[in-house]
Amino acid sequence: MANDFKHVRGTQTIAPLLIGSGVVVSIGDHLKLSGGLVTPVSADTDNLVLVGYAMEAHRSTDKAGKISVAVRNAQEIARVQLDAASSWVVGDEFQLNGSQKLKKSTTNAVAVAMNAGTSGTEVEVLYTLPNTTAGLRFVGDAS
Secondary structure, three states: OOOOOOEEEEOOEEEEEEEOOOOOEOOOOEEEEEOOEEEEOOOHHHHHHEEEEEOOOEOOOOOOEEEEEEEOOOOEEEEEEEEEEEEEOOOOEEEEOOOOOEEEOOOOOOEEEOOOEEEEEEEEEEEOOOOOOOOOOOOOOOO
């Protein structure tokens, strides 16, 4: 995916998260947690471990370290590409597909539409908080 800033408005929560050596990430890539490291989303099932999106790139020649990640939070509106031109209303739920684009779905949804559109290719969304024990953990989460 080309470098793509997603932030539209609201408050981002940026965290330095560990990334492995040689993992290729572009700005705006959606990232999942795998073994405590971030790596790009590459399958529909990665919605269950989505952590956020990259705020900086990491090249194949870069060593292991940390990169800045905009983690999912309930205060930021982001603009994300759809997998196909679609129509939607405020409140429609979306999940990521393997090509890092959103598609309407209530199964393992990671985002909610904050605007309405007809035959559009980008949607403004609010990322939902993780609903899984495999993602980020918050005080009060069930074990």
